[in-house]
Amino acid sequence: MSALPYLKFAGPSLDEATIAGVGDVLRSGHIASGPWVRRFEASLSDFCGGRPVRVLTSATAAVEVALQLAGIGPGDEVITCAQSFFTVLNMIVKVGATPVFVDCDLVTRNLDLAAVDAAITPRTRAIMPTYWPGSLPDLDRLHALARRRKLRVIEDAALVMGSQWKGRNVGAVGDLVTFSFHPNKNITSIEGGALVVADEAEAARVEALRFHGIVYLADRTRDVAFPGGKFNMPDVNARIGHAQLEQLPAFLATRRSLAERYFARFETDPACVLPPRPTPGDGQSWNMWSVLLPLPRLSLDRLRFRDALDALGVGTGVSYEALHLSTLGRKHGGKAGQFPNAERIARETVTLPLHARMTITDVDRVCSAVTETIAVARA
Numbered sequence: 376m377s378a379l380p381y382l383k384f385a386g387p388s389l390d391e392a393t394i395a396g397v398g399d400v401l402r403s404g405h406i407a408s409g410p411w412v413r414r415f416e417a418s419l420s421d422f423c424g425g426r427p428v429r430v431l432t433s434a435t436a437a438v439e440v441a442l443q444l445a446g447i448g449p450g451d452e453v454i455t456c457a458q459s460f461f462t463v464l465n466m467i468v469k470v471g472a473t474p475v476f477v478d479c480d481l482v483t484r485n486l487d488l489a490a491v492d493a494a495i496t497p498r499t500r501a502i503m504p505t506y507w508p509g510s511l512p513d514l515d516r517l518h519a520l521a522r523r524r525k526l527r528v529i530e531d532a533a534l535v536m537g538s539q540w541k542g543r544n545v546g547a548v549g550d551l552v553t554f555s556f557h558p559n560k561n562i563t564s565i566e567g568g569a570l571v572v573a574d575e576a577e578a579a580r581v582e583a584l585r586f587h588g589i590v591y592l593a594d595r596t597r598d599v600a601f602p603g604g605k606f607n608m609p610d611v612n613a614r615i616g617h618a619q620l621e622q623l624p625a626f627l628a629t630r631r632s633l634a635e636r637y638f639a640r641f642e643t644d645p646a647c648v649l650p651p652r653p654t655p656g657d658g659q660s661w662n663m664w665s666v667l668l669p670l671p672r673l674s675l676d677r678l679r680f681r682d683a684l685d686a687l688g689v690g691t692g693v694s695y696e697a698l699h700l701s702t703l704g705r706k707h708g709g710k711a712g713q714f715p716n717a718e719r720i721a722r723e724t725v726t727l728p729l730h731a732r733m734t735i736t737d738v739d740r741v742c743s744a745v746t747e748t749i750a751v752a753r754a
């Protein structure tokens with residue numbers, strides 16, 4: 376057992392001013408959606424180059440609402456990547472559409488755009504890429520393809536708040552962009568998410584979709600024409616998210632320096648497949664640092680590797696399982712062997728600790744634990 380405090384693989388960084396701000400909101404009487412939601416949305420819109428943004432209770436809610444906003448339902452196909460979080464599969468299925476998977480790159484984990492092109496059918500309505508720390512897919516090519524084939528792009532940017540494409544924030548470029556404010560993400564509102572839309576008409580529709588489907592009439596009564604959800608963010612959460620967004624540049628700088636330290640330390644262990652290496656001015660953000668373990672060369676499996684790190688006081692995660700091989704994915708035709716890169720990542724990936732409260736010394740401690748565990752397992 377390690378004498379040092381247990382190092383979780385992810386977690387929030389909340390300062391005392393934010394915590395005090397929550398107290399102020401609780402005392403204000405406005406604890407459900409109110410002025411802080413509007414302030415948070417205005418700041419997010421600034422961050423997204425003036426595009427309209429609406430906040431919701433999670434990125435999962437934002438993805439569901441984005442699909443509904445795009446009018447996607449039974450009979451429609453949505454192309455997504457087999458290597459992502461369950462949200463994308465679940466929400467496609469939940470609105471009654473059919474998920475169509477493609478594979479990803481082994482290193483960047485970005486979806487294969489040539490495979491996306493080949494997967495388009497007359498029933499395809501949208502492409503749903505997940506963006507990864509360290510590298511974005513070619514967004515010009517993705518959006519040109521979508522425009523040419525008249526498809527919406529529902530962009531799962533849960534992991535990449537602060538990543539930039541050609542000098543502009545993800546969200547400032549793009550179509551329907553979703554962010555997550557779960558505690559493990561680049562900023563948090565405890566739980567929460569945001570949806571960036573094309574124009575004010577879409578934003579008004581999102582307001583209805585996130586709140587019962589209610590629209591307000593001239594006589595100050597209400598009407599519903601479709602069954603909306605109940606996904607409005609409370610002001611307590613918006614107050615936290617607003618404060619966190621102001622701190623995003625500092626969080627990103629810390630995360631990047633930790634990621635760079637991982638790369639420097641892992642230079643001596645080329646046996647792992649590493650994420651894409653950062654280059655100066657590349658505009659990429661670092662929510663996670665995940666490697667592929669050289670499992671075929673080790674005498675232990677991933678579960679035992681993770682247990683060994685756990686015993687050394689180092690938490691790890693798995694990001695992510697292969698969606699097409701989940702029970703739900705298999706119900707939609709998923710089979711082993713279809714997407715070799717997504718499947719290999721699912722088998723071999725391990726996410727090592729990276730969050731804004733960590734120090735370089737913490738990274739060194741993780742690297743020593745990994746090196747020690749791999750050395751023992753190779754012996």
Ligand SMILES: Cc1ncc(COP(=O)(O)O)c(C=O)c1O
Pocket residue numbers: 432433434435436459460462463505531533534554555556557567568
């Ligand atoms: C890639 C990705 N997309 C979407 C989500 C969903 O985010 P939320 O928990 O805010 O619904 C997550 C959450 O972990 C995620 O990792």
